[in-house]
Amino acid sequence: MIAAEPVAVATASSLLEGAAIMLGAALVSVTLFRKAKLGATLGYIVAGIVIGPQMLGLFGDAEALLSISEIGIAMLLFIVGLELNPGRLWRLRKDLFGLGFAQVMLCGLALALFIRLALGVTWPAALAIGLPLALSSTAQVLPMLRADGDLNTRDGERAFSVLLFQDLSIVPMITLVAALSRVPPDPSEPVGWTLVLYTLGAIAALVLIGRIVLNPLFRLIGRFGERELFVVAGLFTVIAAAAMMHALHLSVPLGAFVAGVMLAESPYRHELESDVEPFRSILLGLFFLSVGMMLDLGVIMQRPMWVLGIAVAVIAIKSGVITLLTRAFGQKWTTSLRLGLLLSQAGEFGFVLFAQATQAQLILPEAASLFGAVVTLSMVSTPFLMRLIDRLERNEVARTAGLEGPENSPSGGAIIVGYGRFGQTVGQMLMAKRVPVTLIDLAPRTIELSGEFGTKVYYGDGLRLELLRTAGADSARAILFCIDGTAANRETMQRVLEAFPQASIMVRAYDRRHLIELRGLDLAVAQRELFESAVKMGKAALRAVGIEANEVERVEEEYRLRDCERLERQVEAGNLKAGLDRMFAVDNPLPEEPKAG
Numbered sequence: 001m002i003a004a005e006p007v008a009v010a011t012a013s014s015l016l017e018g019a020a021i022m023l024g025a026a027l028v029s030v031t032l033f034r035k036a037k038l039g040a041t042l043g044y045i046v047a048g049i050v051i052g053p054q055m056l057g058l059f060g061d062a063e064a065l066l067s068i069s070e071i072g073i074a075m076l077l078f079i080v081g082l083e084l085n086p087g088r089l090w091r092l093r094k095d096l097f098g099l100g101f102a103q104v105m106l107c108g109l110a111l112a113l114f115i116r117l118a119l120g121v122t123w124p125a126a127l128a129i130g131l132p133l134a135l136s137s138t139a140q141v142l143p144m145l146r147a148d149g150d151l152n153t154r155d156g157e158r159a160f161s162v163l164l165f166q167d168l169s170i171v172p173m174i175t176l177v178a179a180l181s182r183v184p185p186d187p188s189e190p191v192g193w194t195l196v197l198y199t200l201g202a203i204a205a206l207v208l209i210g211r212i213v214l215n216p217l218f219r220l221i222g223r224f225g226e227r228e229l230f231v232v233a234g235l236f237t238v239i240a241a242a243a244m245m246h247a248l249h250l251s252v253p254l255g256a257f258v259a260g261v262m263l264a265e266s267p268y269r270h271e272l273e274s275d276v277e278p279f280r281s282i283l284l285g286l287f288f289l290s291v292g293m294m295l296d297l298g299v300i301m302q303r304p305m306w307v308l309g310i311a312v313a314v315i316a317i318k319s320g321v322i323t324l325l326t327r328a329f330g331q332k333w334t335t336s337l338r339l340g341l342l343l344s345q346a347g348e349f350g351f352v353l354f355a356q357a358t359q360a361q362l363i364l365p366e367a368a369s370l371f372g373a374v375v376t377l378s379m380v381s382t383p384f385l386m387r388l389i390d391r392l393e394r395n396e397v398a399r400t401a402g403l404e405g406p407e408n409s410p411s412g413g414a415i416i417v418g419y420g421r422f423g424q425t426v427g428q429m430l431m432a433k434r435v436p437v438t439l440i441d442l443a444p445r446t447i448e449l450s451g452e453f454g455t456k457v458y459y460g461d462g463l464r465l466e467l468l469r470t471a472g473a474d475s476a477r478a479i480l481f482c483i484d485g486t487a488a489n490r491e492t493m494q495r496v497l498e499a500f501p502q503a504s505i506m507v508r509a510y511d512r513r514h515l516i517e518l519r520g521l522d523l524a525v526a527q528r529e530l531f532e533s534a535v536k537m538g539k540a541a542l543r544a545v546g547i548e549a550n551e552v553e554r555v556e557e558e559y560r561l562r563d564c565e566r567l568e569r570q571v572e573a574g575n576l577k578a579g580l581d582r583m584f585a586v587d588n589p590l591p592e593e594p595k596a597g
Contacts, residue, residue, distance in 0.1 A: 021058045025051045026285055041140050042383055044285050045376065048292020055297070065290040072283025073139050073348065074242040074256035075276055077167070080142060080160065081260020082269045089261060092161045099158065099329055100165025103343070107321050108134035114317060124180040128357035129371055131173050133314050135166045137347040137379050138253065139284055144386070146491065153487070155335060158326075159342055167254050170349055174356065181360035198248045203258055206241060210262025218268045230268070234275045237263070267573065270490065270520070291348070295376045296369045307370060311377040315385075319344040341385045345378040413437055415476050417462030418483035419446055422508050422529060426482055438471050463492050465499050473500045478524070480506045486514045493521055512567070512576070519571050535559070558590055
């Protein structure tokens with residue numbers, strides 16, 4: 001007992017030192033890469049390379065770190081699941097099972113054929129390498145979509161659908177590797193149809209648990225109002241779902257995603273998302289650190305052109321196939337090319353499947369190292385490819401429509417995103433006091449029409465943080481989102497608030513649902529677009545039918561009061577039907593005011 005104590009102290013000391021080294025390296029590297037606008041993912045990978053065994057050797061157990069940090073991917077899928085209720089998921093079925101299935105099959109077969117012809121390996125080995133390379137990096141792509149505010153757009157949903165099907169396809173890929181294996185199968189692990197049945201059974205079990213246990217559990221915790229309990233319950237949900245799938249040798253992120261979908265309609269989903277998000281960010285960063293540590297620089301230095309050539313070929317084949325597929329599904333060329341480049345990298349599950357192929361004696365350990373390097377290099381290329389496509393799209397729009405981006409816009413005043421009928425009123429009121437205003441819109445017709453009246457409107461998607469920074473958001477005193485619809489959602493506004501804390505953020509809310517979604521954010525204003533005009537027309541209608549002026553004012557005051565009370569009840573209950581008793585109706589009119597005396 002006494003002898004074991006120094007070992008425990010030494011272990012704790014080394015753990016603290018390792019954590020300090022990793023977090024310090026990540027802090028420096030990610031800050032530099034963010035400043036260079038190359039993204040956090042690349043910063044984490046480079047930090048891992050520097051402190052890993054291939055360079056400074058400050059941290060050596062990358063595989064152990066990888067196994068722990070993979071929980072970050074599960075948490076990422078859990079958060080995405082919270083944003084996709086079953087109805088929305090069903091709406092995405094065409095992209096999920098149509099485009100997703102076609103992408104995995106065609107990219108996998110094309111890459112396997114390339115590996116077979118280029119390297120002269122057997123068909124089993126080519127399939128064991130080509131199919132994993134067809135999978136993209138969920139851990140890299142989804143944070144990029146979330147950071148740019150694209151995840152809830154139609155293009156973002158399409159990309160997510162493909163990534164989700166890729167995660168589903170891991171099960172049949174594991175089965176295929178086991179079927180091609182030159183080693184007798186492990187009787188303790190499920191294969192073939194058993195694995196498929198296990199997957200379906202696990203999903204059904206998670207759905208059942210979500211409806212019977214999780215939703216009532218969070219309702220109970222909500223009554224206590226203890227934030228710590230929410231944090232514990234959120235982490236328990238993710239880790240328990242992941243542990244269940246891991247025990248059955250199934251996809252861990254898939255289990256976390258299903259758990260998230262089951263809670264997507266819960267009134268506490270925003271609380272859960274905010275509680276889990278910090279853990280997700282840290283663990284996902286550690287995951288990319290471990291990817292950098294595992295990169296075998298010796299293998300790359302021995303055959304640098306080979307590794308680079310294969311990585312370029314993988315990116316070219318995947319981006320080409322996905323672009324043509326997306327075009328075949330009815331999308332524009334620019335949209336198709338963007339999706340092709342976004343999903344052109346190989347993904348983190350390649351490391352897992354290459355390891356299984358090595359155990360199955362389909363490929364040599366040296367080949368697994370080489371293709372692991374190919375996966376990492378392809379992931380490194382993604383930020384550069386997305387910057388390239390952004391620049392090409394801006395140049396194309398400017399060339400074809402003669403539109404100017406906000407690069408040379410004034411700074412220090414206000415930014416208005418959306419210059420339709422709502423934004424025009426807000427903008428003219430600011431201009432009345434000579435406030436410098438930058439106007440941004442995505443509709444070329446709106447920009448051209450405004451120009452005819454002498455108003456300069458810049459072209460761009462004002463929901464993207466990068467474009468807002470270009471427009472001078474870092475020094476703006478107010479940023480006003482006057483766009484139609486619900487694209488200015490909670491997630492996007494949260495990122496804007498965090499990125500530009502000095503600015504007053506104001507949002508045009510589409511309807512009551514949108515306003516409820518935005519509740520709790522530190523917005524300066526969230527204004528329902530039709531509320532005030534509808535109240536004014538209601539007052540005019542009362543006067544037109546002969547109601548006295550004092551009664552008209554009393555109706556307005558009582559309606560506003562009841563509407564606020566009803567909104568508070570809806571937010572608290574997470575149900576639009578809450579507070580129905582506060583609505584005026586034929587059988588529930590405003591009581592007559594008591595007569596004096």
